[in-house]
Structures are given as structure tokens and as C-alpha cells.
Amino acid sequence: MDYAGVLTEGPELVELVRRVRAAGTPTALVTEANTVPDTCAAAFDLVVLGAALGVRKPDPELYRRVAARLGVPVTGCVVVDDHARNLRGARVAGAVVVHHHDDAMTIAEVAALFDLPA
Template structure:
């Protein structure tokens, strides 16, 4: 696996999220060369500026907002677009979302899907999928 794509609302923010745990794992993965993106069904436009500000290496490499690209999860095309923006094939990416329907859409595009229910469980699953040991230091 060479890419990580995560939803924002419900995974990095909102109910059921623990931003510190998940940003730590994103940082650890980026430190070992994994490309990363946020994929959100945000309406985009001027209100999406804060989310877009997390791209370009601030938290992730790319931010794809459905309102900006004219398609939304679970349409498999948006997952393929996101992988393409990372310079990867969908089969080289893991996608994390709190909604099972979106995880199924990612799987239909070729990505490995992780249904986020608990931040610690998601972080553990990502460490396994990306073969990161528990003691891998986070480098910012």
C-alpha cells in the first residue's frame, strides 16, 4: 500500500473521532513515504478553504472536496480521481470512512476499505495494513 485516503467528518472531526490519534498515524505513514489525501463530500467553494488548507503537506498531500469536483462518495469515480491526484492506482490505496456505503464505494473502485468505528481500532488496522510497528516514531 502506498496511499491513504481518509474522510474528514466522522473520521478526523465530529462524533467518533480522535483527531490526535489519527493525525499521528497519518504523520507516521507520511514519514515512511505513504501519500495521503482527505476525501470529503464537503460542498466545496469558499467554505471549503479550511479543509483545503490541510493539503500540501500540512496534514495530507491532497484534499478532494466533492463540491469542487462535481461528484460525491460513494461514486467510484471520485475514489479513482483521488488516487490519480496522489499519483497512484486505487489498488495501492486504503480508504477510511465512518459510513459503510462509502467504504463499499471505495472497494468498488479497487481500494482497500476500512470502516471507521473507533479511532484506536482504525489506527491499529492502518498500522497492520501498512506494516508499521507500534514503535514507529512520528516525524513532523
């Protein structure tokens, strides 16, 4: 999941991440930002800032490396971002993508993908 433009709008999406994680799915925050609030970072198993893994969005290799760090195949990952170009890189890597437009739509889509109540 991206930080700026997605998780900065309100607490609902961070709560969604907590629900996904509580259901047993590893989670990652991948952002071009240099810092994120601790309260947000604590909701994730992995936080990747900037080019910490040697590549940046939208390079498909970034999503492969994040999946490897989480111990899951990239084809089992869901990437949420508000920029289509970043989602193209995730899709090329093999991830399922959700284009964030507003919280309610993103929550509904992600909840459906993980069989969680919206």
C-alpha cells in the first residue's frame, strides 16, 4: 500500500490494513516518502521508504523484492496506489492492483479480495 495520497486521507485505510494483517496476511507499506508516522508504520509488517531496496516505483522489481521480503509470491500480493503508473509496474510484476480513488471504494475492493466485511 502507498502512503501519500492513500493513507494520508484518514484512519479508515490504516484500520483496513490492521484487519487484513489480523486475518493472517502479511502487509507492506511501500512509499517514496522519507518518513511515515509511527502509528501508521506500526500497522504493517514491513515498511519500505524511498529506494531502500535499491529500486523505486514503478519498477516491477520493487514489488518482487517486497513480496520476497514478506515471504509470499508476488502473484499473491494486492497493491493499492493512487498513481496508475505505479500500478502498471505492480501488474507487470504479477500483483493484483487496486487504483485508489477514495477510501470507501478502496475499502470495498480490498475487503472483497480478502473476504472481509466492508
